Amino acid sequence: MTAPDEAAGSDRRKEPAGSDCRKEPAGSDRRKEAAMNGRGEEAAVNGRGESEVVLKLEGVVKTFPGVRALDGVELEVRAGEVHCLLGQNGAGKSTLIKILAGVHHADEGSISLLGRPFAPASPQAAMRAGIATIYQELDLVDELSVAENAFLGHEESRGGFLRRRATAARTREILGRLGHPQIPPRRLVRSLPAAGKQIVSMARALSHDAKLIVMDEPSAVLAHDEVENLFRIIRELTSHGIAVIYISHRLEEIRDIGDRVTVLKDGRTTAANLPARDTPTRELVSRMTGRTIEYVFPPRAAAARGKPLLEVEGLTREGEFADASLTVRAGEIVGIAGLVGSGRSELLETIFGARRADAGTVRVDGKVIRSIGAAVRHGVGMAPEERKSQALLLDEPIYRNMTLSSFSGYARGGFTDAGREREAALRTADQLELRPRDVSRPVRTLSGGNQQKVVVGRWLLDKTKLLLLDEPTRGVDVGARAELYQVIHDLAAGGVGVLLVSSEVPEVLGLADRVLVMREGHLIHEAPADEIDEDTVLDLVMAGSLMEGEPA
Amino acid sequence: MTDQSTKPGVPAQSPPVDAGVAASLPRQSWWKSDGADPVRRNLGLVGVLVVLVIIGIVTRPELYGDAGWVTDNVWTILQQASAIGVVTVGMTFVIIGGGIDLSVGAIVAVAGVWSTTLATQSYGTAGMIFTAIVVGVVVGLINGVLISYGKLVPFIATLAMMVAARGLAAQISGKQTQVSSNTTINDIASTKILGIPMLVIILALVVAAGWVLLNRTTFGRRTVAVGGNVEAARLAGINVRLHTVLLYALSGLCCGIAAIMLTSQATSAQAAMANLYELDAIAAAIIGGTLLSGGRGTIIGALFGVLVFSTITNLFAINNLSTEVQNMVKGGIIVAAVLVQQFRYRSLTQLFGRKPTS
Amino acid sequence: MTDQSTKPGVPAQSPPVDAGVAASLPRQSWWKSDGADPVRRNLGLVGVLVVLVIIGIVTRPELYGDAGWVTDNVWTILQQASAIGVVTVGMTFVIIGGGIDLSVGAIVAVAGVWSTTLATQSYGTAGMIFTAIVVGVVVGLINGVLISYGKLVPFIATLAMMVAARGLAAQISGKQTQVSSNTTINDIASTKILGIPMLVIILALVVAAGWVLLNRTTFGRRTVAVGGNVEAARLAGINVRLHTVLLYALSGLCCGIAAIMLTSQATSAQAAMANLYELDAIAAAIIGGTLLSGGRGTIIGALFGVLVFSTITNLFAINNLSTEVQNMVKGGIIVAAVLVQQFRYRSLTQLFGRKPTS
Amino acid sequence: TSNDPGENTQINTNAGGDNKNAAPGQKVVIGFSAPAADHGWVAAITNNAKAQAGAYQDVEFRSVEAGADAAAQRAALSTLIAQKPNVIVLLPHDGKELNAVGLQAMRAGIPVVNLDRAFPDRGAYRLQIKGDNFGMGLAAGTYIGEQLKAKGVANPIIGEIPGIDSLELTQERTRGFNEALAVYGFKVANRRPAEFTADTGQRAATEILQALPKIDALWNHDDDQGIGVLAAINQTNRKEFIMVGGAGSKAAIEAIAADNSPLKATVTYSPSMASSAISLARLIGQGKGMADLVELQVPKEITLASETITKENAAQYSKLGF
Ligand SMILES: Nc1ncnc2c1ncn2[C@@H]1O[C@H](COP(=O)(O)OP(=O)(O)OP(=O)(O)O)[C@@H](O)[C@H]1O
Ligand SMILES: Nc1ncnc2c1ncn2[C@@H]1O[C@H](COP(=O)(O)OP(=O)(O)OP(=O)(O)O)[C@@H](O)[C@H]1O
Ligand SMILES: O[C@@H]1[C@@H](O)[C@H](O)OC[C@H]1O
Ligand SMILES: [Mg+2]
Ligand SMILES: [Mg+2]
Secondary structure: OOOOOHHHHHHOOOOOOOOOOOOOOOOHHHHHHHHHOOOOHHHHOOOOOOOOEEEEEEEEEEEEOOEEEEEEEEEEEEOOOEEEEEEOOOOOHHHHHHHHOOOOOOOEEEEEEOOEEOOOOOHHHHHHOOEEEEOOOOOOOOOOEHHHHHOOOOOOEEOOEEOHHHHHHHHHHHHHHOOOOOOOOOOEHHHOOHHHHHHHHHHHHHHOOOOEEEEEOHHHHOOHHHHHHHHHHHHHHHHOOOEEEEEOOOHHHHHHHOOEEEEEEOOEEEEEEEEOOOOOHHHHHHHHHOOOOOOOOOOOOOOOOOOEEEEEEEEEEOOOEEEEEEEEEOOOEEEEEEOOOOOHHHHHHHHHOOOOOOEEEEEEOOEEOOOHHHHHHOOEEEEOOOHHHHOOOOOOEHHHHHOOOOHHHHOEOOEOOHHHHHHHHHHHHHHOOOOOOOOOOEHHHOOHHHHHHHHHHHHHHOOOOEEEEEOOOOOOOHHHHHHHHHHHHHHHHOOOEEEEEOOOHHHHHHHOOEEEEEEOOEEEEEEEHHHOOHHHHHHHHHHHHHHHOOOO | OHHHHHOOOOOOOOOOOOHHHHHOOOOOOHHHOHHHHHHHHHHHHHHHHHHHHHHHHHHOHHHHOOHHHHHHHHHHHHHHHHHHHHHHHHHHHHHHOOOOOOOHHHHHHHHHHHHOOHHHHOOHHHHHHHHHHHHHHHHHHHHHHHHHOOOOOHHHHHHHHHHHHHHHHHHHHOOOOEEOOOHHHHHHOOOEEOOEEHHHHHHHHHHHHHHHHHHHEHHHHHHHHHHHOHHHHHHOOOOHHHHHHHHHHHHHHHHHHHHHHHHHHHOEEOOOOOOOHHHHHHHHHHHOOOOOOOOOOOHHHHHHHHHHHHHHHHHHHHOOOOHHHHHHHHHHHHHHHHHHHHHHHHHHHHHHHOOOOO | OHHHHOOOOOOOOOOOOOHHHHHOOOOOOOOOOOOHHHHHHHHHHHHHHHHHHHHHHHHOHHHHOOHHHHHHHHHHHHHHHHHHHHHHHHHHHHHHOOOOOOOHHHHHHHHHHHHOOHHHHOOHHHHHHHHHHHHHHHHHHHHHHHHHOOOOOHHHHHHHHHHHHHHHHHHHHOOOOEEOOOHHHHHHOOOEEOOEEHHHHHHHHHHHHHHHHHHHEHHHHHHHHHHHOHHHHHHOOOOHHHHHHHHHHHHHHHHHHHHHHHHHHHOEEOOOOOOOHHHHHHHHHHHOOOOOOOOOOOHHHHHHHHHHHHHHHHHHHHHOOOHHHHHHHHHHHHHHHHHHHHHHHHHHHHHHHOOOOO | OOOOOOOOOOOOOOOOOOOHHHOOOOOEEEEEEEOOOOOHHHHHHHHHHHHHHHOOOOEEEEEEEOOOOHHHHHHHHHHHHHOOOOEEEEOOOOHHHHHHHHHHHHHOOOOEEEEOOOOOOHHHOOEEEEOOHHHHHHHHHHHHHHHHHHHOOOOOOEEEEOOOOOOHHHHHHHHHHHHHHHHOOOOEEEEOOOOOOHHHHHHHHHHHHHHOOOOOEEEEOOHHHHHHHHHHHHHHOOOOOEEEEEEOOHHHHHHHHHOOOOEEEEEEOOOHHHHHHHHHHHHHHHOOOOOOOOOOOOOOEEEOOOOEEEOOOHHHHHHHOO
16 A cells, blocks of 8 residues: 555565666567567667657647546656556546547647657557557456457458457467466456456457557556566566556555656646656655645554444355354454455345345344345445446436435435435535535546545445445545545444455555455454454465465 | 544645646536536427427418417327326336336226226226226236346336237227216316316326426435446345336326326227337437436426427328328438437537637 | 467466466356357247247147148248348347347338339349348438437437338338239249248348358457447447448348348238337347347347247137237247246256355 | 127128028038227127128138238238138238238138238139228218208318328228319318227327318218217317218217217228128038029129218118127
């Protein structure tokens, strides 16, 4: 996380951070191959850090009805570098890359690609010009196979007929490069977990011979080990002279993988080309947010342990998780760590009543809960993992999304009270630093991180006694994260029990009183948060799969 | 925002710098706001209506010169719109809630035929109205249960119901037109209250009730939620299945009411009545701005949609267009009406939306 | 898979750290695999067909005892399914691509009527076939352009087209049934090749071509993408608008072919022909497993859907059920057919799908 | 029109006894098919056929439902032909569309009696019994012409409410109507088709009454939809015109007799043709001729006359109303 002592977080994984940030290509034969593939090896390294400018933006402006999303952006990306884009939620990062990808068109300003003016009319044009993009929101077609998704729009075909074997082979090759040779190219994407989908997105980006690959928060849905894998791939790409624009809210990632950083704030470049490793966190944060954040995880007064609020016993869903037992007390924050796919979301959803358990019981305040209705009636709330598909009404205004689980509470005799709903929503919006603050806006127009705040905000409004949070900070910026953590703490201090799932181990450790570790559907470890450290958690999480190889 | 900074436990902040955000939010006039979107669309439909009336005036000035005739004509158009209008209100709810109801015409027919069998007529006015409404609601409930609990796609479930209910109506009626000899029912169509035809009053009441239900009640909010994102609605604690059942029952209720209205107008009911109402109702709802995929729609828009259709028919009638020309022109008008809505929307956005950037 | 790692150009890998993804990828048997999903669903439909035939055998043993009659009956069922089957193939593409085409019946009528006007007939067989196909494709193109470039909702655009095209057909035909005096066309319906009726062969060819197009060409895969996730398709560089236009043109093409088939069967064409084909085609596609919201569907399933309908009709005919009973039963069978598919699917998933976790 | 389909059928029981043809003869299996009845007239056709067949001991009546459209009827008929009845009586959805089936049956040696909607091909039927659609329009037009001439109306405003407009029979009726009116120098001012149902009749009538603030005469092609037409007239309180109906339903005949509405006459197109068709099909099956004719066989074509029912002769027709 963005702890002020960023060194502690990033050192462990960081490679020797020489002034030369180009990594040595893995082998010379490969270098030839890359050249043959037209990857422009010579373009990559023509001197120490003085590689060719691939992309240059000057004074780029983009307006949406009512919003000036970009307001004079400057950006310069060089061949073979990882250029990080930083900025708060809504700063305009995704808008910027969508302009590069030909999805949006800039209203003003100039863009040049490899020295030539560049204004892609369509995604196709951008791709042809050598820009591949991994979007923030997954852009896959569920009913197509992995291979078909990877090559969608530029299929391997002869006379309109698919060359299925060739497609599969090329996909397999790319998946191999991505470290995932085990994903069957003909598997439907629908059946892949989120991380698997992210890999397919990356496979698609690699299926183009791109000079510039743009990645919009690729790590948001990835677990720890997957992020490492992602970085390995990025290093491989840059070693071939490919430029990467990397967006993430996790500052330690930026230190790990980034070469230079450009910071956006409110659609303007507030700092350009900062060295990724050496710029103090404090500076990055203040450039982004216009303020400094002293600490991220608020200090926790030893939690006054209340009575058991949630009691889960022997909960099982075949194929997903088995025999899960846990307790959350009033005023306690319990975190669950684990790999993506280890069954945490499923467990949370089953506790909430959204999935039917095959065995076991869930009690809240001693009463058995079997359905969502019962859960909500007993004061349980859940912020699900996938905001778009599971939580939001994109066309409805923010305030109605915020009150989705509580509007009956504001209603009188079945008649809703928009005024009170709006007020309440506005209060939460302020609490979470929602941008823009206008709660009548449709959620669709919010940036990803702000949408996430709406999802979490929903349960802050309600008279929630027990809050189930599934990846609550996914895509949320540093500043807002701090706010969100504070809110969670305040809730706990007020006697609310919190059960939190997060793929970011530091978040679990920093926020929770007690930590549960889940692996392959089993809760394998439990410890107070101050008696366990990140390495131990990671070892526990990974051990199974590393040692056993084949999943059960 | 500022009040937050003094709260205990909140990290010390340098003064919140959100001037930029404020700057990036040019003040929106209400007109351009998203809330005004349905109003803008409906204005488009009003524009279409105005154009249709103007065409009427131009083509038949002698008729439009007569004030009495014009008033009469307005009532005629509204009366012709009344039964289908009521059905469309129910349909709009179903569509907003993420479904579709192909059986509305058939439900009107069963309800109408059942309430006009000799046996039912013997129970008098109340018996007939009660029967029509109960039949409508029950058939709607069956639809809802098939969809909610049987997990059938709405299209298929209600298509099956459409076929079956028409069959049932034919069975009940012995394929004969059932003449209503109940004068109270028959008189509904000719009664005026304060100069306003009773059928129009019924339509107005149903539309008003529908509007309130959709926009001011928790039921309406649930409908939008269920249609907009079922999973989100479910995870927010809404009983999606029950709500779906209620939506189809509501549509059935509207069909029951419409059955009485139509029976009164035709002083009879028969198995083939309300033929293709499903298409008309869906089309009216969609022209009125309801999203076929659910989650968005307006009752007033749906009403305008119905009015556009019945005004077109009226225009054809006063100009004595032949059926085939009528149909060709109608296709064109439908397309034009929708294009006009879009045009207004976009042009307004362009006119007022983009201030020259500095 | 391992052979890949030695290929030049692939970097040496750190041991694949994909426990997360791998763990959540339970091994699938083919039966449970995604690829088998349509097959599973279709087996449900085959089951329904078998049950229908069994009912036929039980109710009319004397007919089913006669092998010659049975063969004949199979051909009859398939012939009855042929024209609507061809239309359904086009409809399936449109629906998978995220649209809907309510104008198919009307297109068949315009194409049929146009190709049988005296003027067209004077050009002979080729002229008639050419006309039907060109008319179908052109009307389809207009649909596509209205939807793609006019940004009309498919439901409304094709509804408008349905109304307009029926009007046009009435206009062209002067509301008279146009008798075909072209014996080549008329003979299509009675010709058999190697004992197989020509109409059935045409249906088989169209279905085969549709299957290949959907499953083996870029066009087909892009159709799935456009219907499943337009935004993703657009981002992948697919020309969504053009593709949409082509989909409706394809549907129009199928209608043109069906027009010839129907004309041949009826040795005539008229404005009201292919009445309500849109509903039948949509229903068949959906029963066959096509998602009404787009992005998923199979051609074979759609064919089975059509066959279920024409087998039901055949069953009614040989048992001479009265129309009203027919309709009531048909509604029930549709519901049952869909439930059967779901049942099979779910129960199989339960039987084989979930291995107990250790 | 009433609740009970069995009631008021028009059949010939040959009770007179002096008809040699009435005597039971060789057994005849008659296959029958008519479009699904969603409307009184068609329902009456099927009921009449059934009742007439029931009146003969030597007739076995096998009716096949025709389904929703020509294609469905075609399918139903193939199964009927396969069962080899002695004669087929057929009211097709559309004569031209089902012509081929007629040919097929005739080729298979089954004589076809074509009812109402004519096959164009003379080889497709053994006997054709039609109502006179053109004559119906002619009769309606003539009645209206005479009435208006008698009243001395110079430029009368005349409305017309046909049935389903895309049907050829509707076109023929309209042609007959226009031709008759032309004789008087009159023409139709407005024409709004309905769909043979009461609710669409009401709709069309409301529109026409709105479009024509004053009317002198109105012809409604079909008495079933006429229920709705009369309702609309009632609702708008208009009685300045005379109205003529079509087909001759019981309700219409009663209203004419009562003379308390604008409905002054109706021109017949009687579903009794179905009863006659069965009787003649039986004779064809038995190889007999019509007793009153010299010919040994039943003739090839019969077109029924369309009669005009008015207050004066209503009593006579009341038992023929369906
Ligand atoms: N289609 C749109 N219509 C209206 N406003 C939009 C649209 N897309 C983005 N915006 C607005 O533009 C601004 C920039 O959004 P953008 O998605 O680029 O932010 P971001 O930097 O990617 O944020 P995050 O880190 O949360 O993903 C936001 O205020 C957002 O609300
Ligand atoms: N909808 C269907 N119903 C019945 N059988 C089908 C259907 N679709 C395909 N089949 C048959 O099942 C087999 C597998 O179909 P599928 O489309 O999955 O083939 P495939 O594309 O070769 O599969 P893969 O992409 O996994 O190689 C095909 O041989 C085909 O004949
Ligand atoms: O010819 C019939 C006509 O008289 C009746 O009114 O409607 C149905 C037609 O088949
Ligand atoms: Mg973003
Ligand atoms: Mg998860």
